[in-house]
Amino acid sequence: MDCIFCKIASGEIPSKKVYEDGDMLAFYDINPMAKVHVLVIPKTHIDNIDGINAENSACVAKIFGKMGEIAKAAGITNGYRVISNCGRDAKQSVMHLHFHILGGEELPERLA
Ligand code: 5GP
Ligand code: ZN
Secondary structure (H helix, E strand, O other), rough: OOOOHHHHHHHHOOOOOOEHHHEEEEEEOOOOOEEEEEEEEEEOOOHHHHOOOOHHHHHHHHHHHHHHHHHHHHHOOOEEEEEEEOOOOOOOOOOOOOEEEEEOOOOOOOOO
8 A cells, every 4th residue: 555654654754753652653744834743643554533443443542642742752841732634624635544743832723
């Protein structure tokens, strides 16, 4: 499968890593939308939130259990926003489940 985030997860495409274990990888977004912009992905391929089910949701729970630690490791000290774009209207551009962590500054607006 030709998935850029699977290739980043396997190390085939390099990334600037913030955190990694057997189930997930956190790395800096190549085109940051905030002073600190980290992406967190499960190493196993899931298209997006619609692809989460009872069989694969453990890695998602694990990601959320590490979110604060990852934000801190990226230097975020004063709060952050977590976003996951799912599907066309949300303008998802990479079809591998990922959570954006945005912070490191006062964020400009809120959509939710
Ligand atoms: P989406 O629009 O799907 O929610 O987010 C995809 C994100 O992946 C974008 O913010 C984009 O900048 C980031 N991105 C796309 N390709 C790469 C890459 O090769 N390396 C890194 N570090 N980020 C990428
Ligand atoms: Zn993938």
